[in-house]
Amino acid sequence: MSASPAAEVQSGRELTLSRAMVEAIAWELRNNPDVFVMGEDIADYGGIFSSTTGLLNEFGRERVMDVPISETGFIGAALGAAMAGMRPIVELMFVDFFGVCMDQIYNNLAKVTYMSGGACKVPVVLMTAVGGAYSDAAQHSQTLYGTFAHLPGMKVVVPSNAYDAKGFMHAAIRDDDPVVYMFHKRLMGLVWMPSPKGVKTPVPEQDYTLPFGEAAVRRGGRDLSIVTLGLHVHRALAAAERLAEVGVEAEVVDLRTLVPLDRRTIVQSVKRTGKLLVVDEDYRSFGLTGEVIATAAEGALGDLKAVRRLAIPDVPIPYARPLETYVNPGVDQIVRAAQALAAE
Amino acid sequence: MPNIEDLKTMYENMVTARRYEERLQQEYLVGKQPQFDISAGPIPGELHLAAGHEASAAGVCVHLRAEDTVTAPHRPHHIAIAKGVDLKRMTAEIFGRATGLCKGKGGHMHLYDPAVNFACSGIIAQGCPPAVGAALAYKKRNTDNVAVAFLGEGAINQGGFFESLNLAALHRLPVVFVIEDNEWAISMPKSRVTDVADGSKRAQGFKMAGTRVDVDDAVAVCEVAGEAIGRARNGNGPTLLEVQVHRRMGHFMGDAEAYRPAVDRERHARLDPIPRLAVELRKQGVTPGDLKEIEARSHRRVDEAIAWAKAQPEPAGEEALQDVFTNPFSARNEEALA
Numbered sequence: 001m002s003a004s005p006a007a008e009v010q011s012g013r014e015l016t017l018s019r020a021m022v023e024a025i026a027w028e029l030r031n032n033p034d035v036f037v038m039g040e041d042i043a044d045y046g047g048i049f050s051s052t053t054g055l056l057n058e059f060g061r062e063r064v065m066d067v068p069i070s071e072t073g074f075i076g077a078a079l080g081a082a083m084a085g086m087r088p089i090v091e092l093m094f095v096d097f098f099g100v101c102m103d104q105i106y107n108n109l110a111k112v113t114y115m116s117g118g119a120c121k122v123p124v125v126l127m128t129a130v131g132g133a134y135s136d137a138a139q140h141s142q143t144l145y146g147t148f149a150h151l152p153g154m155k156v157v158v159p160s161n162a163y164d165a166k167g168f169m170h171a172a173i174r175d176d177d178p179v180v181y182m183f184h185k186r187l188m189g190l191v192w193m194p195s196p197k198g199v200k201t202p203v204p205e206q207d208y209t210l211p212f213g214e215a216a217v218r219r220g221g222r223d224l225s226i227v228t229l230g231l232h233v234h235r236a237l238a239a240a241e242r243l244a245e246v247g248v249e250a251e252v253v254d255l256r257t258l259v260p261l262d263r264r265t266i267v268q269s270v271k272r273t274g275k276l277l278v279v280d281e282d283y284r285s286f287g288l289t290g291e292v293i294a295t296a297a298e299g300a301l302g303d304l305k306a307v308r309r310l311a312i313p314d315v316p317i318p319y320a321r322p323l324e325t326y327v328n329p330g331v332d333q334i335v336r337a338a339q340a341l342a343a344e
Numbered sequence: 345m346p347n348i349e350d351l352k353t354m355y356e357n358m359v360t361a362r363r364y365e366e367r368l369q370q371e372y373l374v375g376k377q378p379q380f381d382i383s384a385g386p387i388p389g390e391l392h393l394a395a396g397h398e399a400s401a402a403g404v405c406v407h408l409r410a411e412d413t414v415t416a417p418h419r420p421h422h423i424a425i426a427k428g429v430d431l432k433r434m435t436a437e438i439f440g441r442a443t444g445l446c447k448g449k450g451g452h453m454h455l456y457d458p459a460v461n462f463a464c465s466g467i468i469a470q471g472c473p474p475a476v477g478a479a480l481a482y483k484k485r486n487t488d489n490v491a492v493a494f495l496g497e498g499a500i501n502q503g504g505f506f507e508s509l510n511l512a513a514l515h516r517l518p519v520v521f522v523i524e525d526n527e528w529a530i531s532m533p534k535s536r537v538t539d540v541a542d543g544s545k546r547a548q549g550f551k552m553a554g555t556r557v558d559v560d561d562a563v564a565v566c567e568v569a570g571e572a573i574g575r576a577r578n579g580n581g582p583t584l585l586e587v588q589v590h591r592r593m594g595h596f597m598g599d600a601e602a603y604r605p606a607v608d609r610e611r612h613a614r615l616d617p618i619p620r621l622a623v624e625l626r627k628q629g630v631t632p633g634d635l636k637e638i639e640a641r642s643h644r645r646v647d648e649a650i651a652w653a654k655a656q657p658e659p660a661g662e663e664a665l666q667d668v669f670t671n672p673f674s675a676r677n678e679e680a681l682a
Contacts, residue, residue: 044603045531068501068537069468069529097467100504134382135389135440137451139466192380192598318664319451320440321388326661 015203016189018050020162021127024169025052025089027207029059032087035173036063038074039091048093049129049188071101075126079109082124087173092128095144095182109178110153125172126154127181131231131281133328134186134193137319143230145280146287148180149258155179155212156258160187160233163201164256167210174209184230196234213260217269221249223342224275227266227292229255232279232329239334248342250277258288266292267299274305275341279329284311306344308337346566348628350406352638354562355621357405358398360642361422362618364431365393365593367646368421368438371654372597380598386439386654391452394422396560396592399617400524401426403565403587404492407573413478413491415471416464418453419524423494424464429457435649441656448659449667469495469502472521476508479519479582490518490576497586498529500543509584513550518576520569521584526591526612531603547584554584560617563624590615 015023028035037052043066046053055064067074071092078090092098098105105126112120132141149156155177159165165183172179187199218233219240226236233254240250253269255262270276276296278289289309296304310329318324346354368391375385382389394401397419405426408414416423424434430445437444438452445457453466461478465471475493482489499505500523512519523543527534540546547554553575557564565587572583590612594601601609622635666672 041530041532043531048530066532066536068532069498070501070503072503073501099467100470100502135451137389137454137466138449139453140390193382313665315664315668316449318449319389319437319446319454320444320448320659322658322661323440323448323664326664 012202013205014200015162015166016200017159017162017165017183017195018053018188018190020166020203021051021169021183022053022055023203024166024173024207026055026058028170028173029055029063034086035089036065036086037089037091038065038067038078040067040069040093042066042091047091049183049185050190051091051127051129051183051188071097072104075101076104076108078124078126079104079112079122082122083112083120087123089125089127089173092126094140095128095130096139096142098144098147106151106153110151113177114153121176122178123176124178125169125181126178127183129185130182131184131186132317132324133231135319135321135324138316141317141324143182143184143281145182145229145258145282146291148182149261149288149291153178154259156182157212158182158184158230158256158258160230160254160256161199161201162189162203164210166203167208168212168257170207171209171212182230186231196231196238198234198237212257213262215256215262215265216254217251217265218254219250219252221251221273223249223273224277224338225251225253225269225273226277226279226334226338227253227255227269228279229258230281232281235329235331236279236334238331239338242331242335243338246339248338250338261291261295263295263299266295270296270300271303274303275344276304276307277334277338277341278309278311279334280309280311281328282311284309284314287311306341308341310334310337346406346563346570348630350566351563351621351625351628352630354402354406354566355625355635356638356642357402357426358562358618358621359639360646361398361401361425362395363643363646364421364425365395367650369393369593369597371650382598388440389451391597392419392595393593393597394419396590396612396616397524397526398422399560399562399565399621400522400587400589401494403562404520404522404569404573406566407570408492409489410460411487411489413461413475413489414463415475415491415493416462417468417471417495417499418464418466419496420453420455420464424455424457424462427462428460429455429462430459431645431649432652433457435653436656439653439656440658441653442659442663443656444653447663447667449664469499469505471495472505472508475519475521476512476517479512479517479576480515482518483515488518488577490520490573492520492522492573494522494524496529497523497525497527497534497543498532498537499523500546501537506546509546509550509552509582512582513552516579516581518579519582520572520576521582522569523584523586524589525586526589528591528595528604530595543586544584552582552584556586558588560588560590560615560620562617562621
């Protein structure tokens with residue numbers, strides 16, 4: 001568990017999550033000639049979700065490379081460049097597009113280190129936009145957190161605020177392993193897709209890294225633990241405020257990284273509260289919620305009095321607003337589930 | 345030269361499609377001003393409009409029957425209109441209504457109308473393999489139906505495209521691939537993603553017929569498409585067509601197009617295939633009054649579809665749980681958790 005971001009911040013300067021990401025990428029580009037960026041619409045456009053805004057101007061087309069719509073080709077090329085000694089950052093525009101290039105990701109990028117008996121290192125950052133809650137329907141709204149975390153060989157990072165985004169991006173680029181950096185579209189701070197409050201945070205101007213595998217307790221509480229990540233950290237915090245008004249004190253745990261998973265913080269929190277609500281924006285079955293609950297059962301079975309989970313109920317993400325709202329856990333649903341859990 | 349009735353059909357489809365995109369553009373901005381929020385208003389989410397692409401769809405689809413299959417990409421409206429997709433239900437789908445083609449589940453990138461064998465996908469080039477499959481089915485069943493896959497020029501560097509060409513050529517399948525070349529893959533101009541300016545040349549590597557239509561002209565498209573579809577119907581194998589079209593709007597609504605030079609936008613706006621076809625129709629003896637009548641009828645049809653769609657009910661939230669399977673299983677196993 002780390003201290004709250006605010007305690008570590010030296011300047012009061014606030015950044016959006018996307019600006020924080022870009023600042024880290026720019027620093028690494030400036031200071032390490034082996035780093036370069038590849039992706040669709042990342043140069044002139046600056047990334048569809050502003051993950052690379054302004055990089056082309058400072059670093060030019062050789063280091064900030066627009067590529068054809070050929071994900072198998074350019075993601076596999078990132079692997080090859082990494083094995084040849086470079087440190088590529090490659091963007092998969094929407095995580096949903098993994099379907100056209102998954103062989104290069106899970107059969108190649110993720111396995112080379114192991115298959116080579118550790119002889120080969122693969123310092124690739126695969127950054128990708130995840131999540132819904134803006135009616136982009138079944139092929140552009142998934143998070144697929146569980147899919148990427150399930151397959152061994154990739155570290156998986158899901159920042160929920162700007163401070164984390166910068167520290168994790170520096171750490172991802174400097175890491176010698178493949179890191180899947182999943183940024184939630186609703187958290188980027190885009191003028192055309194407003195973020196919840198609390199995502200924009202003070203961010204130090206100097207470079208810094210954050211360790212993978214340390215969850216953060218965003219709010220303490222004695223009555224139940226809400227374990228979540230990404231966008232739903234903010235929904236859980238909003239729910240916790242409302243729960244406090246009716247006398248239910250919820251602890252909110254932000255997982256921050258899925259691989260490695262901070263099982264210790266999950267278990268400790270459950271030992272304190274005895275009740276666990278897992279909130280996820282991925283499909284319910286065979287995924288993140290099950291993994292977190294299994295962790296609590298394995299580590300704190302004696303303390304575990306009640307468990308619930310909220311996730312996408314095993315349907316593709318529908319388009320129409322009432323349908324998407326129904327399947328993507330909202331603040332009201334979290335409040336209701338937490339109250340029911342507290343009453344058990 | 346296509347016959348006059350076909351020319352009029354093409355004109356009507358093009359005028360309808362243009363009106364449709366212009367009206368959707370207005371509707372899309374409702375609730376999104378002054379501050380643009382992609383998730384607000386009666387049409388939330390991404391919206392990819394096809395103004396400037398009309399000649400391609402009209403010129404190809406005029407040769408098709410309801411039983412022929414068409415797959416479209418993320419920019420599908422003009423193709424759906426030319427293929428005869430139910431306009432009211434398609435519009436209701438775009439407005440996310442319960443009576444939409446897909447009950448509000450699909451949205452504008454995922455429109456399915458089995459009555460006219462139309463489908464689309466939001467994933468680049470991924471309509472190609474299913475079109476090959478439809479063609480395979482037609483061949484196996486000894487019909488003379490054909491399949492047509494529409495895709496953008498940005499899609500032709502995707503693996504699924506090449507695999508589809510090879511399969512189609514290998515089995516001499518009745519399929520036509522139509523590349524709509526609007527010169528831009530979001531912000532990436534064609535010249536920066538391939539060194540082969542003529543996309544139809546990719547056919548040569550598969551011993552497949554390939555033709556490029558260099559002018560944004562529905563008559564020219566109609567002629568080469570007629571040849572390609574005839575070849576497919578007669579069992580003589582697939583064709584790759586590339587058709588020059590233009591992008592009169594951004595990649596999606598809300599795209600400020602900061603990457604795009606103003607002269608390029610102006611050039612695309614100038615090269616409009618609709619007045620070009622009107623001139624041809626006049627040459628063939630169609631009166632200005634006839635043209636006006638076609639235009640008025642098309643506009644009325646679009647306006648009625650939009651009014652109808654907006655009056656339709658929204659789906660209830662629980663509807664989200666239906667349709668995952670054609671044969672759903674019982675909820676018995678879930679009850680164990682209650």
